[in-house]
Amino acid sequence: MLERQLEKRPVNIRDEYDFSKAKRAKDVPHLAKLQEEAKGKSRITIMLDNDVLSYFRERAEAKGIGYQTLINTALREAIVKNWTSTL
Numbered sequence: 001m002l003e004r005q006l007e008k009r010p011v012n013i014r015d016e017y018d019f020s021k022a023k024r025a026k027d028v029p030h031l032a033k034l035q036e037e038a039k040g041k042s043r044i045t046i047m048l049d050n051d052v053l054s055y056f057r058e059r060a061e062a063k064g065i066g067y068q069t070l071i072n073t074a075l076r077e078a079i080v081k082n083w084t085s086t087l
Contacts, residue, residue, distance in 0.1 A: 025031035053067075056074075060067035 025035055056070050057067045060070040063070070
């Protein structure tokens with residue numbers, strides 16, 4: 001069974017890749033720009049209920065913005081509301 005799977009393996013996949021000539025993201029203009037734009041943010045993994053995620057995706061699409069941006073805005077508003085209510 002495993003032999004059959006290996007035989008069906010795509011031709012373009014190699015056992016090893018040579019990254020000795022690879023460039024760092026900071027040396028590739030469009031990647032450097034993306035890195036610069038992302039400063040002040042952190043990449044995380046978060047589990048959300050499907051209905052919550054659907055809600056944000058639908059609203060974000062209607063507004064023409066990214067759903068992650070909308071989630072960030074909602075969290076920021078919750079922080080500000082909580083901050084001012086505790087003063």
